[in-house]
Amino acid sequence: MQQAVETLTISSEGQGLYEFTGALRQFVTAADVATGLVTAYVRHTSCSLLIQENADPDVKTDLDGFFRRLVPEGMDWLVHTTEGPDDMPAHIKAALTQTSIGIPVIGGEPAFGAWQGIYLFEHRRRPHRREVILHIIGDR
Amino acid sequence: MQQAVETLTISSEGQGLYEFTGALRQFVTAADVATGLVTAYVRHTSCSLLIQENADPDVKTDLDGFFRRLVPEGMDWLVHTTEGPDDMPAHIKAALTQTSIGIPVIGGEPAFGAWQGIYLFEHRRRPHRREVILHIIGDR
Amino acid sequence: MQQAVETLTISSEGQGLYEFTGALRQFVTAADVATGLVTAYVRHTSCSLLIQENADPDVKTDLDGFFRRLVPEGMDWLVHTTEGPDDMPAHIKAALTQTSIGIPVIGGEPAFGAWQGIYLFEHRRRPHRREVILHIIGDR
Numbered sequence: 001m002q003q004a005v006e007t008l009t010i011s012s013e014g015q016g017l018y019e020f021t022g023a024l025r026q027f028v029t030a031a032d033v034a035t036g037l038v039t040a041y042v043r044h045t046s047c048s049l050l051i052q053e054n055a056d057p058d059v060k061t062d063l064d065g066f067f068r069r070l071v072p073e074g075m076d077w078l079v080h081t082t083e084g085p086d087d088m089p090a091h092i093k094a095a096l097t098q099t100s101i102g103i104p105v106i107g108g109e110p111a112f113g114a115w116q117g118i119y120l121f122e123h124r125r126r127p128h129r130r131e132v133i134l135h136i137i138g139d140r
Numbered sequence: 141m142q143q144a145v146e147t148l149t150i151s152s153e154g155q156g157l158y159e160f161t162g163a164l165r166q167f168v169t170a171a172d173v174a175t176g177l178v179t180a181y182v183r184h185t186s187c188s189l190l191i192q193e194n195a196d197p198d199v200k201t202d203l204d205g206f207f208r209r210l211v212p213e214g215m216d217w218l219v220h221t222t223e224g225p226d227d228m229p230a231h232i233k234a235a236l237t238q239t240s241i242g243i244p245v246i247g248g249e250p251a252f253g254a255w256q257g258i259y260l261f262e263h264r265r266r267p268h269r270r271e272v273i274l275h276i277i278g279d280r
Numbered sequence: 281m282q283q284a285v286e287t288l289t290i291s292s293e294g295q296g297l298y299e300f301t302g303a304l305r306q307f308v309t310a311a312d313v314a315t316g317l318v319t320a321y322v323r324h325t326s327c328s329l330l331i332q333e334n335a336d337p338d339v340k341t342d343l344d345g346f347f348r349r350l351v352p353e354g355m356d357w358l359v360h361t362t363e364g365p366d367d368m369p370a371h372i373k374a375a376l377t378q379t380s381i382g383i384p385v386i387g388g389e390p391a392f393g394a395w396q397g398i399y400l401f402e403h404r405r406r407p408h409r410r411e412v413i414l415h416i417i418g419d420r
Contacts, residue, residue, distance in 0.1 A: 141281045175283050175285060176283065176415075176417070177317075177319055177415055177417060190375055191325065191379040191380075192325050192371060192374070192375060193325045193326075193371060196360055196362075198359045198360035199325075199360050199368070199371055201359055201360070202358050202359055202360050202368050202371070202372070203371065203372060203375055205357060205358075206351070206355075206372045206375075209357075210350075236376055237375060237376075238378070238379075241379065241380050242319050242321070242380045242382050243321060243380060244285060244319060244321050244413045244414075244415035246285055246413070251321060251323065251413045252323065253322075253323030253324050253325070253411070254323075255325060256323065256324075256325055256379075277417065278283065278417075279283060
């Protein structure tokens, strides 16, 4: 049984989905694990993780559109407003999605379905550098 | 330390929750792991996973009812519409729930609470065959 | 490779977020694991888990406020109403957040970001005693 850990840095340029499926696949390949579990974990609370369709980019547009409508800026009852109008909506969007996702590894590959990709979902407007921890445990 | 992996196929007949608690328990028993972690992972982006109450079936009805109201068909701002009116709402419902759930294993059993069950949450109308990967790692 | 398991009991006194970051850190330290994966799992379906900002307590207030507005009591189409007006909304809020969260362990510490904490998110009004299972697997 063996493990590997890596910190991935993803630069975001505003709200939306940033795919890192390729980087996660490379991490699994480099770890030389045939069967195991790989976990992606984001070290922030104003962005999040999502597994979604990576065939049609319109899916990303609509996901972003839905969350903007469900959690709009300017809700007048918010009390945490010191970090800007997009900050508390960002925390709420993060709560509605995921901070951590575990993916089984089979035959040396993450067990993604044919149209699945993994994304950083950025909820802040300004550019950020986001840290995603990748961890794998398994057997050769 | 040992591992096991299995692919579960669940046939869905329209939107709603399909329980597979029994199949997951059987997988854990067959793997002969006393202490460990079992992960369920769904290989699709228009259905998802959920742990919910399995005592009163009305809970399933209301969960389905809430998500239909929160993410209705016919939102006129959607751009990903080529796969049918239920497709993009399905992706959004999947984003709001889970693709992957990890459950500790104690005493050879998944650590479900007294009223917890695990479900495939189908978000498409037509029948589908859905793949759920089960992975376990642990000790005898 | 080694494992440890512990059941944490958290007493809740009504709806809101209850932090248990310290207890999770202590569990990781006591397990003497340098590199690994720690999982928190809640054995209930009317409360849930969340990783969120633990710097400004207003974030907790607003998260609770958002979920109360998104899933209000008194939705007249609900059928599961026998356990009180806050019960079915509690199940829905749990479905929208997490039952299980996996966190990589690096250098003997859970890989929380600078402002991240882990919370039990209680969705019922009355006091409850909630069980959170902590599981860790990894190497010294």
